[in-house]
Amino acid sequence: MALGGLFGWNSGNLIACWKPDWPLWTHYALAAVAVSVPVTVAVMAINAWFDGRLDWRGLPLTFFFVLVISAFATGVGYVTDRLRARPPAAGPGASPRASPALTDKLPLNLRNAPILALQSEDHYLRVHTGRGDALILMRLSDAIAAAEALDGAQTHRSWWVARDAVRQVRKGDGRATLTLEGGIEAPVSRTYYPKLREAGWF
The missing domain is CATH 2.40.50.1020 (LytTr DNA-binding domain)
Structure with missing residues (x-):
C-alpha cells in the first residue's frame, strides 16, 4: 500500500505535467496502470519469498488483480477530488476568483x-x-x-x-x-x- 501510494502520488503529478490538456480522468487511469507495475513486482516477490520459488505463470493474473484494486483506489480518489473541487455557491460576499x-x-x-x-x-x-x-x-x-x-x-x-x-x-x-x-x-x-x-x- 505504501509503495502504491508513493508511485500513485508521483506518477499522477508527472502525468499532469506531461499532458496537462488531457481530460482529468485519463490522468487517473494512467496513474492506475503506472502504480500496478511496481506493486505487481512487489507482490510477485513476496509470493516467491513465501513459496520459495518464483512462478512466472501467475504474473498475468497477479497484474490483473493489482490493476483492478489500483483502478478502484484511483477511482475513489477521482470522485473525492471532484467533490472537493465543486465551486462554492456564489453570493453577495463571495471572494473574487481567478479565471477558469x-x-x-x-x-x-x-x-x-x-x-x-x-x-x-x-x-x-x-x-x-x-x-x-x-x-x-x-x-x-x-x-x-x-x-x-x-x-x-x-x-x-x-x-x-x-x-x-x-x-x-x-x-x-x-x-x-x-x-x-x-x-x-x-x-x-x-x-x-x-x-x-x-x-x-x-
Missing part, C-alpha cells in the same frame, strides 16, 4: 484554494496555493491576466504575488524579499520595487 483559464489547469483539490503566488519556471508555471502547489503548462503573462480579479501584483519577471499572502518583507539595495504564507519567499526586483512601494506593499 488558470484554475481549470490545476489539480482538482487545488482549484478552490486561495492562490498565493505564481512562479514562472522555464515553459511551465508553478501555482502556489493555500493547499500546496502545482506545475502547469502556462505562460506567466497569461496567468497574471487570468488572476486580474485578485488583489496582487507582479514582483519580478518570474513572480506574481497575492497581496493578502504576504507575511513579512525584507528590504535592501532597491530590492526586497516577500515571505508569504507557508514560508514561500518571492523576490521583488528593482524594476517592480518602486511601484510596489508606492502602492503601500512595504
Whole structure:
C-alpha cells in the first residue's frame, strides 16, 4: 500500500505535467496502470519469498488483480477530488476568483484554494496555493491576466504575488524579499520595487 501510494502520488503529478490538456480522468487511469507495475513486482516477490520459488505463470493474473484494486483506489480518489473541487455557491460576499483559464489547469483539490503566488519556471508555471502547489503548462503573462480579479501584483519577471499572502518583507539595495504564507519567499526586483512601494506593499 505504501509503495502504491508513493508511485500513485508521483506518477499522477508527472502525468499532469506531461499532458496537462488531457481530460482529468485519463490522468487517473494512467496513474492506475503506472502504480500496478511496481506493486505487481512487489507482490510477485513476496509470493516467491513465501513459496520459495518464483512462478512466472501467475504474473498475468497477479497484474490483473493489482490493476483492478489500483483502478478502484484511483477511482475513489477521482470522485473525492471532484467533490472537493465543486465551486462554492456564489453570493453577495463571495471572494473574487481567478479565471477558469488558470484554475481549470490545476489539480482538482487545488482549484478552490486561495492562490498565493505564481512562479514562472522555464515553459511551465508553478501555482502556489493555500493547499500546496502545482506545475502547469502556462505562460506567466497569461496567468497574471487570468488572476486580474485578485488583489496582487507582479514582483519580478518570474513572480506574481497575492497581496493578502504576504507575511513579512525584507528590504535592501532597491530590492526586497516577500515571505508569504507557508514560508514561500518571492523576490521583488528593482524594476517592480518602486511601484510596489508606492502602492503601500512595504
